[in-house]
Structure formats: structure tokens, C-alpha cells
Amino acid sequence: MASGTQEKDFEKHIEDYLTGHGYHKLEPQNYDRALGLVKEEVLTFIQETQPKAYAALQAQHGASTDERLLRNLAKNVERDGLLPVLRKGIKDSGQTLKLVYFRPASGLNAEHEELYRKNRFGVMRQVRYATTKKDEDKSVDMVLTLNGLPVLTAELKNALTGQYLSDAVQQYREQRNAQEPLFQYRRCLVHFAVSTEQVAMTTRLAGAATFFLPFNRDLVNPPNPQGFATSYLWEDVWAPDAVLELAQQFVFEQTTTETVYNDAKGALEEQKTTRLLFPRYHQRRAVRRLLDAVTAQGAGGRYLIKHSAGSGKSNTIAWLAHRLANFYQHPTDGQPLFDSVIVVTDRRLLNKQLSDTVKGMEQARGVVFQVKNDTPSTELQAHIEGGTRLIMTTLQRFPVISATIAHTPGRRYAVLIDEAHSSQSGEASRHMKRALSLVEAETEEKDTPDTDDLVLAEIESSGPQPNVSFFAFTATPKNKTLELFGTLQDGQQVPFDEYTMRQAIAEGFILDVLGAYTSYKRYYKLTTRAATEDKEYETGPTVRLLSQFVDLQEHAIEAKARIMLDHFQGHTQKAIRGRARAMVVTRSRLHAVRYKRKFDELMQEMHLPYRALVAFSGTVTDAETGEDYTEASMNGLASKITIEEALKLPQYRLLIVANKFQTGFDEPLLHTMYVDKKLGNINTVQTLSRLNRTARYKDDTLVLDFVNDPAQVQADFQGYYDGSFMREEAQTDPNTLYDVQADVMRAGVVSEADLEQFATIYLGRADNMELLQPILNRCVGLFNHELDEEERQAFRGAAQDYVRLYRFLSQLITFRDVDLAKLYYLLSHLVKKLPPAGSKLPREVLNEVKLVAYQIKEQGKEQLSLVAEPAELTGLNRGGMGGGAEEKYDYLSAIIKTLNETFGLNLTEEHRVDFESVRTRVEGDTGLQAAFAAPNSRQNLQDKFEEVLDLVILDFYNSKFDLFDKLTEEKTNKELKRLWFKQLFAARMSGAGTQAGS
Numbered sequence: 002m003a004s005g006t007q008e009k010d011f012e013k014h015i016e017d018y019l020t021g022h023g024y025h026k027l028e029p030q031n032y033d034r035a036l037g038l039v040k041e042e043v044l045t046f047i048q049e050t051q052p053k054a055y056a057a058l059q060a061q062h063g064a065s066t067d068e069r070l071l072r073n074l075a076k077n078v079e080r081d082g083l084l085p086v087l088r089k090g091i092k093d094s095g096q097t098l099k100l101v102y103f104r105p106a107s108g109l110n111a112e113h114e115e116l117y118r119k120n121r122f123g124v125m126r127q128v129r130y131a132t133t134k135k136d137e138d139k140s141v142d143m144v145l146t147l148n149g150l151p152v153l154t155a156e157l158k159n160a161l162t163g164q165y166l167s168d169a170v171q172q173y174r175e176q177r178n179a180q181e182p183l184f185q186y187r188r189c190l191v192h193f194a195v196s197t198e199q200v201a202m203t204t205r206l207a208g209a210a211t212f213f214l215p216f217n218r219d220l221v222n223p224p225n226p227q228g229f230a231t232s233y234l235w236e237d238v239w240a241p242d243a244v245l246e247l248a249q250q251f252v253f254e255q256t257t258t259e260t261v262y263n264d265a266k267g268a269l270e271e272q273k274t275t276r277l278l279f280p281r282y283h284q285r286r287a288v289r290r291l292l293d294a295v296t297a298q299g300a301g302g303r304y305l306i307k308h309s310a311g312s313g314k315s316n317t318i319a320w321l322a323h324r325l326a327n328f329y330q331h332p333t334d335g336q337p338l339f340d341s342v343i344v345v346t347d348r349r350l351l352n353k354q355l356s357d358t359v360k361g362m363e364q365a366r367g368v369v370f371q372v373k374n375d376t377p378s379t380e381l382q383a384h385i386e387g388g389t390r391l392i393m394t395t396l397q398r399f400p401v402i403s404a405t406i407a408h409t410p411g412r413r414y415a416v417l418i419d420e421a422h423s424s425q426s427g428e429a430s431r432h433m434k435r436a437l438s439l440v441e442a443e444t445e446e447k448d449t450p451d452t453d454d455l456v457l458a459e460i461e462s463s464g465p466q467p468n469v470s471f472f473a474f475t476a477t478p479k480n481k482t483l484e485l486f487g488t489l490q491d492g493q494q495v496p497f498d499e500y501t502m503r504q505a506i507a508e509g510f511i512l513d514v515l516g517a518y519t520s521y522k523r524y525y526k527l528t529t530r531a532a533t534e535d536k537e538y539e540t541g542p543t544v545r546l547l548s549q550f551v552d553l554q555e556h557a558i559e560a561k562a563r564i565m566l567d568h569f570q571g572h573t574q575k576a577i578r579g580r581a582r583a584m585v586v587t588r589s590r591l592h593a594v595r596y597k598r599k600f601d602e603l604m605q606e607m608h609l610p611y612r613a614l615v616a617f618s619g620t621v622t623d624a625e626t627g628e629d630y631t632e633a634s635m636n637g638l639a640s641k642i643t644i645e646e647a648l649k650l651p652q653y654r655l656l657i658v659a660n661k662f663q664t665g666f667d668e669p670l671l672h673t674m675y676v677d678k679k680l681g682n683i684n685t686v687q688t689l690s691r692l693n694r695t696a697r698y699k700d701d702t703l704v705l706d707f708v709n710d711p712a713q714v715q716a717d718f719q720g721y722y723d724g725s726f727m728r729e730e731a732q733t734d735p736n737t738l739y740d741v742q743a744d745v746m747r748a749g750v751v752s753e754a755d756l757e758q759f760a761t762i763y764l765g766r767a768d769n770m771e772l773l774q775p776i777l778n779r780c781v782g783l784f785n786h787e788l789d790e791e792e793r794q795a796f797r798g799a800a801q802d803y804v805r806l807y808r809f810l811s812q813l814i815t816f817r818d819v820d821l822a823k824l825y826y827l828l829s830h831l832v833k834k835l836p837p838a839g840s841k842l843p844r845e846v847l848n849e850v851k852l853v854a855y856q857i858k859e860q861g862k863e864q865l866s867l868v869a870e871p872a873e874l875t876g877l878n879r880g881g882m883g884g885g886a887e888e889k890y891d892y893l894s895a896i897i898k899t900l901n902e903t904f905g906l907n908l909t910e911e912h913r914v915d916f917e918s919v920r921t922r923v924e925g926d927t928g929l930q931a932a933f934a935a936p937n938s939r940q941n942l943q944d945k946f947e948e949v950l951d952l953v954i955l956d957f958y959n960s961k962f963d964l965f966d967k968l969t970e971e972k973t974n975k976e977l978k979r980l981w982f983k984q985l986f987a988a989r990m991s992g993a994g995t996q997a998g999s
Contacts, residue, residue, distance in 0.1 A: 011159040011197060012126050012142055014228075015235045019124045019145075023241035027123040027146065034132050036075040037182030042121055042149030043071060047098060050119050054096040061094050069093075074100070075182075082187030083150060084277070087248050088364070100148055103249040104242065107332045121148050122241045128154075130183040139176065141183070145239060151183055152244060155193040169194035170201060170213050179206040190252050191279045197229050198222060204252075204277035215508045216282045238285070250324060251280045251288075253362055255316075262649045269646055283308070284317045287498040291321060291472065294497070296330055300338060300413045301467040305486035307496035307725060309476045310690055311510030318344065318417055318474055319358040325415045326368065326390040339470070340412040341385065344393045346419040355419060356393055369393065417472045420665075476502070477683050477721045480874040484732055485812055494727040503723050503869055511693040514674075514702045515718060515865035521564070521707045525551050526854035527897045533849040535894045543843055547897070550847055551855070552588070552677075553595065556980070560857050561707055562599045565675045566607065568705060569655065573673040577699045581672035582648055585657040586688060588678040588708075590617040593659035594630045596677075600657065613655040616644050616662055663688045669696035676706040685709070685717035707857070715865040724871035733876030735814060738806050741879060742824060744799040748792065750783045751831070756823040763826050773830065780827075781834050797838055800828045802879050809877055850897065922953045924985065933989045946982050 020026050031039050044067055048055050059066045070093055077091045090099040102116040123146040131137050143155040156172050158164035173192060177184050184192070186205045194201045194213060199222060201213040222230040237243060255278045263270045280288075287306055294302060308314045322342050330338040344359060356371055363369050370384045372394040384392060473486040478496065487494035505511045527547065529535075551557055565585060573581050585600075587593045597615040604612060614636050621630045638647050647653050648668060656662065664687045674692055692702040706714070745751065755776055762772045784793060807825040923929065923946075932945045 008142075008157060008159045008162055008164065011157050011229075015143065015157070016124055016126055018232075018235055019122075019239065022236075024122045024124045024145070027125045029125045029128040029140070029144075032125060032128050032130070032144070032151075033071075034130055035182065036071055037078065037151065037185075037188055038071065038075060039123065039125075039146055039149040040067070040071055042123055042146060043074065043100075044149075046100075046119070046121050046148040050102065050116050051098060054098055057096050058094055070098075074098075078150070078188055079182070079185070082254070082277075083152070083190060084187065084248065084252055084254065087147070087150070100150060101245070101248070103245055105332075106327055107329050107335045120241070120245065122146070122244070123149070128183075130181055131178070132181060133178075136178065136181075141177070144183070145244070147244060147248070151189050152248065153191045153193060153239075154183065154189060155195050158194075158196040160197045164196070166194055166196040166199040166201060169196060170211075173203070173206060173213075174209050174211045177206055179208065187254070187277055190248065190277070193234070195231060195234060197231060200231050200234050200282075202279060204279050214281055218282060218286075220504055220507050247279070247285075251285065251320060253278055255358070255361055257357070260646050260649060262651065269642075269649060278316065280316070280320065281313060283498070283500040284313055284320065287317055287500075288320050288324060290498060292324060292328065295325070295328065295338065295470065299330055300415075300470050303471045303486045304473065304488070304497040305478060305483065306472065306474045306498045307476065307478055308474060308498070308500040309502040309505040309511070310693060311505035311508075311695075312476070312500040314419075314474055314476070315355045315358045318355060318419060319362050321472060322359055322391055322415075322417055323362050323368075325417075338413060339415045340388055342391045342415045342417065344391070344417045344419070346395055359391070359393060413468045413470075415470045415472065418474065420475050477686055478725060479683060480727065480876060481809055483725055483727050483874055484876055485809070487727065489729065492729045494729065494732060496725060499724055501723050502718075502721060503867070510695065511690075512695060512699070512702055514689045514692045514704065515715065515867070516701060517703050517862060518711055518714070518865050519703070519705045519862040520709070520711050520860040521561075521705065521857050522860050523551075523557070523707065524854075524856045524858065525557075525852060527551070527850050528853050529849055529894065529897065530851055538843045538846060543846060546843065546846065547850065549589075550850065551852055553592065554852050554855070555595075555599070556852070556855050558592075558595050558599050559603070560855060561675075561677060562596060562603055564857060565655075565705065566600070566603055566609070568675075568703075569673065570607075570609075572703060574654065576672045576701075576703075577670060577696060580670055581654075581699075582668065582670045583655045583673040583675060584662070584671055584691060585613075585655060585675045586663065586678045587657060587659050590619070590621045590659045591623060592677070593617045593657050594621045594623055594635070595625075596657045597630075597635050600655065611652050611654040613657055614638075614644055614647055614653050615657040617659040618661065663691065666691050667694050669694040669699065672699060672701075673703040673705070676704065677708055679708050680714070680717070682717050682720070685714055686721050689714070689718075711860075711863065711865055715867070718865070719867050720872045722867040722872075723869050725874060726871055727874045727876065731873075731875040733806070733810060733813075733878075735810050737879060738803070738810060738821060741799055741803045741806060742821065745796065745803055745824065745828065748796045748799075749787060750780050750796055751824070751827060755780065756820070756827055759827045760823040776827070777831055777834050780831055784835060794838065797832070797835055800832050800835070804829050804832060806877060806879075919950075919953055920981075923950050926953075939986065942986065943982050946985065947978050950978060950981075 016026065027039060027042065031041060033040055047070070055066075058070060062069050073093050074086070074091055078086050087101045090097055092098075102113065102120055104117055105113045125144045125146070127140045127142065128144045129138065129140045131139050141154050142157045144151050145153050145155075156169040158166065158169045173194060177192075179185065182188055184206050191202050191204050192206065193216070194203075200216040202216045203211055203213045205211070216234075218233060222233075224230055225232055238247075254275060256273055256275045258271050258273050260269055261272045262268075287308070291304055291306075294304065306317070308317060322344050325339055326337075326342045328338050329336070344355070346355065359369055359371075368389075369391045370389045370393070372381060372392065471486060473482065475482060478486075483494055483496070486497075488497045502511070506513050565583075569583055573583050575581075585596060587596055593615055594617070597613060600613040615632060617632055619631070622628070623630060632644070636644065636647070638644070644656070644662075645666075645668070648656055649670070663684075668691070671692055671694070674689060676688070680688055689704060692704070759773060759776050762769060762776075784796065788796060804825065807821065808829075811825075926949045929945055929949050932942055937945075
């Protein structure tokens with residue numbers, strides 16, 4: 002084994018390995034530069050594998066056969082690309098010629114197996130490739146061929162000579178002519194830049210614009226005790242069978258369509274981009290590892306693939322789906338393992354990128370069936386019964402599938418779930434498992450089963466299923482997801498495969514959204530109105546209501562809106578070469594409506610050349626105006642244009658949202674986020690991650706947060722930044738369910754007779770669901786009249802805990818305990834009929850309070866850094882709403898005092914009196930009064946007002962320096978002048994009395 006220190010020694014080491022593992026050495030001078038192939042290799046392969054076709058060509062062309070055949074082959078590769086030629090072959094003078102024999106899916110065809118073994122793999126070093134005189138001596142370090150056709154090139158660098166990966170990348174960009182046959186797009190599958198430490202690859206050379214993707218096992222390839230850190234490349238990825246697999250199953254030409262704004266045309270247009278897609282290292286690794294696991298385990302397994310945003314998750318899902326659709330666990334039995342592969346997304350509209358990708362990889366028509374909103378049940382049924390290999394659907398369509406599969410017993414299914422964290426928590430997931438289970442289909446054959454038989458069938462159908470394999474994909478797995486789909490390894494539950502956020506950021510596929518995080522804090526002062534009776538209220542709901550009251554005030558909305566717009570003008574609008582967009586995340590639909598109205602007013606006042614869009618569902622009635630508002634009425638967009646498309650137009654630069662566009666929205670131009678909503682845990686990560694998509698000239702992001710604690714945001718991201726694990730002993734204890742069952746039954750709200758009667762009706766075939774109502778109503782009556790408030794709280798919490806735990810645990814294990822299932826059936830309906838917990842919000846207090854002061858202060862800008870360490874998760878525990886928590890009451894005056902002490906401005910009563918003096922002197926100024934009486938523009942009036950105010954404030958310099966200091970602070974002074982003049986102007990113009998607030 003060569004282990005020298007020169008680049009040629011590195012080349013020799015790789016060549017020696019390859020020639021010892023299925024390759025044979027080719028002389029570089031045998032490469033035909035003009036045709037872009039090795040003639041002798043092509044001809045030998047065709048003569049050995051297709052002698053009859055070759056003889057037929059000889060009969061027609063005689064001595065010119067070889068030359069004509071090779072010219073025709075080169076023309077086909079140049080015209081169509083290498084990939085179609087390898088997969089479909091070529092036609093020549095009435096003969097169809099194959100250029101490769103891929104591994105057969107099953108091992109039943111001995112002749113095909115023999116031809117497959119005749120594929121020829123060659124390796125050449127220092128290949129002179131140029132067809133032009135000036136470059137005729139230039140050479141590429143290594144070329145690998147398949148039956149004489151180059152499939153990949155490599156530039157190799159040995160760190161011991163001071164040459165690194167960047168040198169190989171630079172060589173491709175600056176010294177390799179993309180017009181040469183060897184380097185033309187699609188004529189070679191991939192080009193590798195390889196050093197002794199790192200690997201990168203590209204499928205398209207484009208000079209200085211060539212884009213290389215990292216092809217490393219991790220951020221830094223771990224040391225290899227047996228040799229080079231990058232040996233996985235030639236030992237694994239370049240292995241003969243692996244090259245054939247890449248050409249047959251992985252590499253494909255992907256065309257994506259994106260709506261973009263064309264500056265020259267001044268309009269939106271669809272832009273198509275075509276690229277040859279070669280799998281990144283983790284994508285190939287995940288698919289191959291999953292196939293190996295299914296080969297070993299058969300159907301019935303569960304696998305969690307934790308791949309971050311930026312990992313190319315849609316492509317990985319599509320590759321796996323197509324492989325599983327034609328997967329033979331035992332190639333010699335001729336029977337695919339899965340009858341159908343079902344790709345599931347929890348969105349009502351199928352993820353367009355995912356569906357387009359899956360369809361785009363289809364090599365034979367009719368393999369993929371995509372369920373659409375208007376797909377009739379009969380068509381879906383026909384595809385299931387007909388054994389369509391690959392079905393794409395939403396979780397909501399599984400009830401339709403369930404009825405069909407009941408008539409097709411004995412089938413096996415592979416289910417691929419996109420964004421598993423949100424797909425597996427509720428009844429739809431359990432229904433999916435029932436739909437796909439063998440048990441349910443078999444129970445259809447029984448005659449008049451008793452209740453216990455039905456319950457047992459239901460238990461088994463909603464538990465682990467030996468005929469269904471689950472492949473769950475998510476970037477942000479919750480503890481339930483990890484426990485449900487994770488793999489037990491060394492006493493820990495871990496994802497089957499991981500590509501972390503840490504690696505995606507480091508490799509440049511997504512941006513770090515915590516790099517520039519600015520937080521703000523609001524300060525305010527509340528007071529009660531005159532003659533308000535000081536009554537007691539429940540503290541928690543009252544505090545929440547008053548906090549919402551403060552944040553919905555026009556002054557609060559305007560103060561934050563001005564900060565946002567000032568920041569947008571000063572920073573965001575310059576980013577991404579003037580194309581950056583921003584999102585405002587609000588806490589409710591009413592907040593979004595008021596922000597939209599205020600943004601419209603301020604942007605018009607500031608003469609900004611762009612507007613804001615708003616996104617919320619349904620209709621919002623604002624009591625402040627008495628009007629109804631919808632997304633459509635506030636945006637005023639043309640009927641055919643969507644909000645996503647409108648945001649690409651130059652006249653729309655900001656998007657105000659309320660519970661929309663916070664997940665699954667991938668707009669690369671989104672650069673800044675203004676957060677005015679309490680976030681937490683996974684919601685923090687998903688919301689802020691809307692900013693992380695990369696774009697040309699986008700090298701940073703900005704976050705301004707008015708609500709959340711930066712330390713908590715940092716902690717939320719840390720939980721999903723690197724790996725995840727759960728110790729075996731920390732998993733959910735199934736016996737907890739018996740403890741909760743005992744608590745529920747001890748309350749006396751539900752009886753054994755209720756359980757038996759309810760289960761009989763619930764699982765019966767007759768349409769008699771209305772008979773469930775008397776049972777539920779009887780239980781609600783006992784709850785209301787037999788329990789005190791503390792007992793009601795405890796029962797409600799225990800019932801909710803039971804439903805939550807049973808739903809989760811029944812997906813992990815099969816409880817062959819009929820009583821547990823019966824209680825679940827009843828409680829899952831009863832919890833919906835129980836009166837809501839807690840007191841009704843005391844909305845009357847809103848008529849008894851007023852906001853007298855409000856201020857926003859910047860807390861500072863910081864980088865929230867994360868550390869490279871795995872996050873430890875724990876299983877589910879009890880902890881719904883139960884426990885009989887004591888309600889706390891206090892007088893309204895005390896609640897307001899506590900809020901003012903927590904958030905209050907330092908504005909003393911003495912300051913208030915002094916300010917009244919300022920107000921009187923300013924508004925009583927004869928010069929200002931004369932200005933209002935004469936015909937003057939608003940701007941002239943405002944200038945005069947500010948002049949008078951500045952003089953009055955200056956008089957306080959000696960006698961009231963602390964008030965002078967407060968009133969002349971830049972932001973306070975600017976805001977004071979603006980708000981006071983606005984009120985004064987409105988009052989004077991309407992002829993009413995003047996009253997300026999403090």
C-alpha cells in the first residue's frame with residue numbers, strides 16, 4: 002500500500018485500492034478526447050454482452066462498424082446526456098444496444114445476472130482531455146469509467162504537500178474548460194474535489210460560478226485508524242456496485258419551477274431550473290442504511306430520520322420511496338416486500354416540492370399516484386386494490402383508505418411520514434395504523450363478535466403492526482417522536498440517521514438565525530378609572546387580560562410599528578442588494594389586523610414606496626372600529642395572485658402574520674423577523690427558522706423580539722441544534738396508565754356499566770352513535786353536581802392525562818387489556834363535553850382601567866451562540882391540567898400595582914404635575930395660537946409647536962433638571978412631540994378642546 006507524501010502517491014494509493022476491488026487499470030492515452038470515451042472498453046463490452054447485435058451491425062457496415070458505432074454513441078451522449086444513455090441504451094441501424102447492465106431487482110433471471118457481471122469498470126490517472134491546442138497538455142488527476150464511458154472525474158490533493166480541498170475546487174473552477182467533452186454538463190455524472198481530509202462534489206462546471214457541495218461524513222471527517230480520512234469515498238462510494246446503484250437509482254435530472262420577479266419585465270414569471278442531482282453523503286447514507294435495515298428486519302420496523310432544514314429532505318424521501326416501491330427483501334423469491342409505499346404529509350395540501358420531486362424521479366409511467374383534493378374515493382380505491390406501487394396522500398385522506406384496505410387483507414405497506422413531529426400525536430395517526438393493519442381486515446370475517454373481541458381487535462390494530470414499516474422524517478423531533486420512532490442503541494433511544502442543524506449551518510445550507518438577535522422590553526403604567534369599585538378577581542386570567550389590553554392599545558401598536566419600520570428602513574431594505582423582506586409575527590388575528598392598519602397609516606405618512614401584506618384566517622371583527630376584516634379585503638390583491646407571490650413584488654416588502662406562514666414557508670428573500678408573540682420550544686425553532694433559507698447575496702439575518710427572553714430562545718434552539726437521545730430508563734412508563742386509570746375511576750364520574758355500554762355502542766356496526774349521548778350526559782351531570790371545584794380540576798386533569806398517555810402508548814405497545822381501551826373510548830369523548838377549566842375571563846375590568854404611560858426600550862443586540870452537544874429528552878409523564886391547583890384572587894388595585902411595579906415607568910406624581918405645567922404653557926402660547934388661527938400647512942404648524950415646546954422645556958433646565966433630562970432624551974423627546982402634536986392638531990382642526998396626554 003502506497004503511503005508517500007506526494008500527490009502522485011495519493012493517486013497511486015487510490016488506484017491500487019480500486020484495481021484490487023473490481024476496477025482494471027486503463028492507460029490514459031486510450032481516452033479519446035473528441036469522442037469523450039475509451040474506445041476499446043466500449044467495444045469489448047458490447048461484443049461480450051451483445052454479440053448478435055454487434056454481428057448485425059458488422060453485416061451492414063463492415064470495416065467501418067466500430068467507428069460508426071462509437072460516433073453514434075458519442076452523439077447520443079452529447080445530445081441526451083450520459084444518464085439516459087446508461088438507462089435506456091441507444092439505437093444504431095435497427096439495433097438496440099445497452100451500455101450497462103444494472104443489478105436486477107430480483108435474482109430470478111440467471112442470464113441477466115451473468116450480463117451484470119460483465120460490466121467493465123476502469124480507472125485512469127493523469128488523463129489529458131483537451132481538444133484544443135493551447136490546453137493539450139492539461140490533465141485531470143483521475144477518471145473512472147463504466148464500460149468505457151467516463152462516469153466521474155476527480156482532482157486529488159495531499160495535505161502533506163500543502164495542497165488542500167480548496168486547491169482542488171479552484172482547479173476545477175479556473176483550469177477546467179466546461180466545453181470539453183469530459184466536462185460538458187450531463188456527459189459525466191459528477192466531479193469530485195478530494196483531499197486527504199475532505200471531499201466536495203459538483204455535477205456542473207461553470208467556471209468561477211461552479212458550486213461545490215460538501216461530501217463529508219460530518220463537519221470534519223473523523224480520523225481513520227486504517228488510513229486516509231476520506232477513504233470512504235473510493236472504498237464505498239466508488240465501489241463498482243455503488244457506482245451502478247448511483248447511476249440507476251440516485252442520479253437524476255431535476256427540474257424545479259419557482260415564481261420570481263423579473264426586474265426587466267416588471268412582472269412575476271415562472272423560472273425553471275434544471276440540474277443533475279447527485280445525492281449528498283448523508284442522503285445516500287440514510288437511504289442505504291434504511292434499505293439494509295429493512296433487508297435484515299423485514300416489514301414492521303420504525304425508523305426516525307432527523308434531517309435538518311437544508312438537508313434536501315424532499316429528495317431523500319423521494320429516493321427512499323422509489324427504492325421501497327421496488328424492494329425485494331429476498332431477491333430470489335421474486336416478491337416485493339411492500340405491496341404499496343405511501344408517502345404522507347400532515348398538510349391538507351400536499352407539499353408541492355415533495356410531490357414534484359417524487360413524480361420527477363419516476364422512471365416508468367404509472368408508478369406514482371398522487372391523491373388530490375378532488376380525487377374521488379372510487380379512484381383511490383382502485384389504485385389501492387390494483388397495487389399501485391407508490392401513493393402520495395395527506396393524513397386526512399386515510400379514512401378513505403381504511404375502508405378499502407379492509408377488503409384487501411394480507412398486504413404489507415411502507416409509510417413515509419414528512420414532518421413526523423406533528424403527524425403522530427392524534428386520532429388521525431391511530432386511524433392510519435388501523436387502516437393499514439392486517440388485524441382489522443381479518444376481523445371483518447368474524448360473525449357477531451362480542452364487545453371484548455371488538456376491543457381486542459381495535460387494540461391490536463392501533464398498536465405496533467408487523468405488516469407496516471414507518472419511516473418518519475423531521476428536523477425537530479419531539480420527545481414523543483423520538484420514543485415512538487427512535488432506535489434503541491446502547492441503552493438509548495436515538496434517531497436512526499441524523500443530519501443536524503449544526504452541520505447544515507456549518508456547511509452553508511442554512512443560515513444561523515441567532516447571529517444578530519435584538520430584544521426589547523415594554524414598560525407601562527396602568528391606573529383605574531374614577532369611581533371604579535375595587536373588587537377581587539382571579540389573578541392569572543386578569544393579568545393575561547390586562548397584558549393583552551396593553552398590547553392592543555393603539556399607542557403600543559404604533560410604538561412597536563415605528564421601531565419596526567425605522568429598523569426596516571435603516572437595515573433590512575438594504576440587505577440582499579435591496580431585495581430583502583421582513584415578517585412581523587403577531588400573537589392573534591386581532592393584533593395582525595391592528596398592525597396592518599397602523600402599518601398602512603405610517604407607511605403612507607413616511608412616504609415609503611412599498612406596502613405590507615397581512616395573513617390570517619377567517620374574518621376578524623374589531624370592536625374598536627366596528628368593522629369586519631379579512632385577509633383579502635385588507636390586502637386588496639388581484640384574485641389570481643397569492644400572498645406568497647405578492648411578497649416577491651417590489652411593492653410589498655413586509656408580511657404581518659397571525660398563526661400562518663410560521664411553518665413550511667420557504668422564502669429565501671425573508672431576511673428579518675419582528676416577533677411580537679410569545680414563543681416556546683419547537684415553536685421558537687420553527688418560527689425563527691423561516692429566516693434560514695439561503696439566497697445569493699444573503700449572508701445574515703436579523704431578529705427583533707419584543708416579547709421573548711433571549712436566554713430561553715437560545716435554550717429552545719439548543720434542544721434541536723445537534724444530536725438527540727433519550728435514556729432507556731427515561732422513557733414513558735406504561736404502568737403510569739394504571740395509576741391514572743385508578744384516579745379517574747375513584748372520582749365516581751364513570752362506572753363500569755358506563756364503560757361496557759359505551760364500548761358496545763361505540764364499536765357496534767349499527768348507525769346508533771346518538772346512543773352515546775345519554776351516557777356522556779350522565780357522566781357530565783355527576784361531574785357538575787357530585788364533585789367540588791378542586792375535585793373537578795383533579796378529574797379533568799386525570800382524564801386528559803389518560804387520553805394523552807393512552808394515545809401515545811398504544812402506538813408503542815399492544816395493551817391486551819380490554820378495560821384500558823374501554824376507558825379510553827369513553828374519556829376521549831367525555832373530555833370534550835366537560836365544562837372548560839378555570840374562570841371566565843373577567844372582561845369587565847377592561848372598562849375599569851386605562852393606560853397612562855407606555856415605553857419600549859431596547860435591551861441590546863447579541864449573538865446567541867449554541868454548543869455542539871446532543872440534547873437529552875425524556876418520556877411523557879402525568880401533567881395535564883389536573884392537580885387541583887389553588888386559584889389565587891386579589892383586588893384589582895393590587896393586581897395593577899404588581900403589574901406597574903414589574904413593567905412600570907419611573908414617572909413620579911411630581912413629574913406628572915410638572916408636565917401639566919409644560920402642557921399649559923405650550924398650548925397657551927400666543928404665538929402658537931396665532932399660528933393655528935392663520936392659514937398654515939400642517940408642517941409649518943408642527944415646526945412652530947416644536948419650537949415653543951423646546952423653549953418651555955429649556956426653562957426647566959435649572960429648576961427641574963431631572964424632568965428636563967427625561968424629556969430631552971432623544972427617543973422620548975421625538976415620540977412626545979409626535980404624539981402631542983398629533984392630538985393637538987386633531988383637536989384644533991375639529992374645534993374641540995385640547996387635551997394632551999403624558
